[in-house]
Each structure stands twice: as C-alpha cells, then as structure tokens.
Amino acid sequence: MLPNLLRELGVTGRDAALATELGYGTVRCSGVLDEILAACVDRPLTEVQPAVQDLLRLGAYQLLRTRIPPHAAVSTTIDLTRATRSARAAGFVNAVLRRVTQRDWTQWADELAGVGSSQRGLAFRTAHPEWIAAAFAVALGDDLAETEAALVADDLRPQTHLVAWPGASTVDELISAAGGEPGPYSPYAVRLDGGDPAAIDAVRDRRAGVQDEGSQLCAIALASAPIVGRDERWLDLCAGPGGKAALLAALAAERGATLYANELRPHRAELVRSVVQRWGSEVTVADARALEPIEGGYDRVLLDAPCTGLGALRRRPEARWRREPSDVVELAALQRELLAAALRLVRPGGVVAYVTCSPHVSETVEIVDGQQLVDARPLFAGVDGLGDGPWVQLWPHRHGTDAMFLALIAKPE
Numbered sequence: 001m002l003p004n005l006l007r008e009l010g011v012t013g014r015d016a017a018l019a020t021e022l023g024y025g026t027v028r029c030s031g032v033l034d035e036i037l038a039a040c041v042d043r044p045l046t047e048v049q050p051a052v053q054d055l056l057r058l059g060a061y062q063l064l065r066t067r068i069p070p071h072a073a074v075s076t077t078i079d080l081t082r083a084t085r086s087a088r089a090a091g092f093v094n095a096v097l098r099r100v101t102q103r104d105w106t107q108w109a110d111e112l113a114g115v116g117s118s119q120r121g122l123a124f125r126t127a128h129p130e131w132i133a134a135a136f137a138v139a140l141g142d143d144l145a146e147t148e149a150a151l152v153a154d155d156l157r158p159q160t161h162l163v164a165w166p167g168a169s170t171v172d173e174l175i176s177a178a179g180g181e182p183g184p185y186s187p188y189a190v191r192l193d194g195g196d197p198a199a200i201d202a203v204r205d206r207r208a209g210v211q212d213e214g215s216q217l218c219a220i221a222l223a224s225a226p227i228v229g230r231d232e233r234w235l236d237l238c239a240g241p242g243g244k245a246a247l248l249a250a251l252a253a254e255r256g257a258t259l260y261a262n263e264l265r266p267h268r269a270e271l272v273r274s275v276v277q278r279w280g281s282e283v284t285v286a287d288a289r290a291l292e293p294i295e296g297g298y299d300r301v302l303l304d305a306p307c308t309g310l311g312a313l314r315r316r317p318e319a320r321w322r323r324e325p326s327d328v329v330e331l332a333a334l335q336r337e338l339l340a341a342a343l344r345l346v347r348p349g350g351v352v353a354y355v356t357c358s359p360h361v362s363e364t365v366e367i368v369d370g371q372q373l374v375d376a377r378p379l380f381a382g383v384d385g386l387g388d389g390p391w392v393q394l395w396p397h398r399h400g401t402d403a404m405f406l407a408l409i410a411k412p413e
C-alpha cells in the first residue's frame with residue numbers, strides 16, 4: 001500500500017525513503033516493539049487505543065532503530081498524536097516514549113530476552129518471532145553463528161531486483177534507465193540500489209519485471225534441466241502473480257516451446273495473463289489438484305507451491321508477525337497434494353521443479369522426501385554455497401537473494 005500512497009501524495013526522493021524506512025521498519029519490528037512498549041505502559045498494551053499503539057510503535061522504532069535524534073523522534077510523535085488524537089493522548093505518548101529511551105535496542109533485548117546468544121535473544125535482536133528463528137536454525141543444521149548471520153541479513157532492507165525478459169528487453173537497457181548493476185548469477189538480473197521500479201519504461205511496458213534473482217535462478221534451472229525426448233510443453237501449475245511464468249514463457253519461446261500457466265485465484269490469473277500474453281501462453285483458472293492430464297503429458301512442470309513465505313520476509317515486512325506455526329502444517333498438506341498433481345501431469349522422462357520461497361524443512365526437504373531427485377546444483381552455474389544437494393537452498397546472507405528452495409524430480413521413463 002505504501003508505494004501507492006506515496007505516489008498519490010506526490011512524496012518522492014528522500015522523503016519517500018524516510019517514510020518507507022519508518023513504515024516498513026515499524027511493521028517489521030512490531031512484535032518486538034510491542035514487548036518493549038508493554039514493559040513501559042502501566043496497563044496491558046491491548047487496552048491502549050489501537051491508533052495510539054501505532055503512534056507508540058512509530059515513536060519507539062525511531063528511538064531504538066534509527067539515527068533520528070531522540071528529541072526529534074519524541075517531539076514529532078507527540079505532535080502527530082496531538083494532531084490526530086488529543087492533548088491527553090499526547091501526554092501519555094510522551095510519558096511512555098521517555099521510558100523507552102532509558103535503554104537502547106540491545107539493552108532492551110538483554111532485559112527482556114536474556115543476555116547472550118540464546119535463540120530467543122537472537123530472535124529479539126533481529127526482530128523475528130522465536131519460532132521463525134528456530135526454523136532458520138533447523139534449516140541451517142543448528143549452526144548458531146550462521147543462523148545469526150541469516151537472521152541479521154533478514155532484518156536488513158533488501159535490494160530491488162529486476163528481470164529483463166529475454167527477447168523483450170536487456171540488462172544494459174535496464175541499467176541505463178535505472179542504474180544498478182548486473183546480478184551476479186542470473187544473466188537477466190539487475191540489482192538496484194533504490195528508486196521506484198514502476199517508473200522504469202521497460203517495467204511499465206511489461207518488457208521487464210521486478211523479480212528476486214533467486215526466483216529467476218529457479219525458473220532458469222527448470223528451463224535448463226536435462227530431460228529425455230520432446231521439449232515443447234511446459235506447465236506452471238501455481239503461476240500467480242506470474243513472475244516465474246513470464247521468465248519461463250520467454251525462455252520457452254526462444255526454444256520454440258510453449259508455457260501453459262494455471263492459477264487458482266481469478267484475479268491472480270489475470271495478472272499472469274497480463275505478463276505472459278506477449279509469448280502466446282495460455283492461462284487457466286483451476287485448482288491444480290483437479291487438472292486432468294493432457295495427451296502425452298507436459299515436458300517440464302514448475303510447482304512453485306503456496307508456502308509460508310518465510311524466505312521472503314525482507315520483502316514483506318508484516319508477514320513475520322502474521323504467520324503462525326500452524327500455517328506450516330496446513331500448507332505442507334496442500335504442498336504434498338500439489339506435488340502429487342505435478343507428478344501426474346508430467347510425462348515419463350520429463351521433470352518437475354518443486355520450489356518454495358520458504359526454507360522451513362517441513363515445506364522443503366520433507367515434502368520431496370522419497371522422490372527420485374536429480375542433483376539441481378549444476379543448474380545454478382556460478383552460485384557458491386549450495387550445500388550437499390541434491391536440492392538447492394538459497395539464502396539472503398549467502399547469496400543476497402530470497403531464501404528460495406528448489407528440488408528437481410525426474411519422472412522415470
């Protein structure tokens with residue numbers, strides 16, 4: 001919502017950057033800020049008016065996680081409270097924020113989550129719920145130092161990545177329009193340092209898109225996986241909003257193949273249609289579990305499964321506090337059913353890529369356990385730190401990408 005709001009209000013440049021930092025940052029830290037505020041308010045925080053809670057979070061974020069001078073953070077928050085609520089509420093906000101300033105971020109973490117490098121302390125300092133920090137630790141083999149690096153990287157503002165769809169635009173064209181530099185891995189990626197991607201002509205004309213470089217690598221890996229025989233019909237089973245579908249459609253077109261895309265939700269299918277139509281892809285709206293196999297089957301199938309998104313938390317500031325551990329259980333059941341559908345739809349000798357933007361092992365290795373996996377690492381040319389295979393797990397702290405997971409399953413002939 002924020003980019004649209006900034007555009008509507010005509011806020012640009014440094015003001016837009018500050019508003020984004022305050023808005024996204026406050027939301028990203030909200031669970032931890034609430035613990036701190038609860039320690040500074042003399043009644044349950046939930047009894048404070050919701051709008052005043054938000055003002056307190058915004059003030060506390062500035063005090064604890066930005067270089068804004070404390071007096072400026074407090075006085076602007078008080079002014080905002082007076083202007084939008086009441087003088088009485090402003091007095092309350094003043095008193096609470098003064099208590100917040102008595103410690104810095106690390107001191108609050110030590111006070112409320114325990115000194116040292118416990119998982120709870122690590123989660124608190126990097127603004128993550130503890131269950132997510134625990135899931136990262138499991139995915140990283142319980143290596144505490146690396147878990148800390150992963151959580152710290154996940155707490156930073158991410159770069160925006162662009163994709164130049166082959167045949168429609170080029171990396172050089174994007175760099176001359178928007179700056180940035182070529183991505184280190186994908187031949188179609190540009191990594192930007194800032195700016196509004198929607199202002200770039202090639203993005204507006206749908207010749208390029210905004211897409212994490214890790215997602216690009218997953219689409220490229222499926223396109224380049226070895227298969228036996230015919231290579232004409234590719235399927236993206238859960239395609240909305242169409243990021244991978246667009247790159248796959250462009251790669252398929254270069255080789256005389258066609259991408260078929262499917263999506264459950266009609267409005268998301270519409271988004272897919274708007275980006276793949278230039279390559280003549282067909283888009284269907286259906287529950288993938290109910291799709292009938294076509295005569296001869298598909299040669300390559302992408303299952304980019306609905307998941308918790310724990311690997312893309314940097315880009316979705318609110319997600320870490322909205323997700324619940326029970327979501328993992330529900331989604332894992334759906335992921336298993338979707339994988340069974342993908343394996344029904346691919347032809348013998350063809351290949352399925354199972355992809356998630358979550359590193360949670362219940363959504364990754366446990367889903368593909370027992371399948372005939374092909375080593376996917378050679379398909380990620382030039383990418384280090386891919387582990388022991390046969391699957392690939394990318395990480396923000398290792399690769400500067402989202403934490404994408406990919407496993408490649410060959411259907412026996």
Ligand SMILES: C[S@@+](CC[C@H](N)C(=O)[O-])C[C@H]1O[C@@H](n2cnc3c(N)ncnc32)[C@H](O)[C@@H]1O
Pocket residue numbers: 215237238239240241242243244245262263264265268286287288289304305306307
């Ligand atoms: C992770 S997203 C896919 C992202 C997409 N591949 C991209 O790169 O832009 C998963 C998609 O699966 C869709 N979905 C969820 N359940 C589905 C089902 N049973 N059948 C088909 N699509 C489904 C969701 O609506 C969502 O758009």
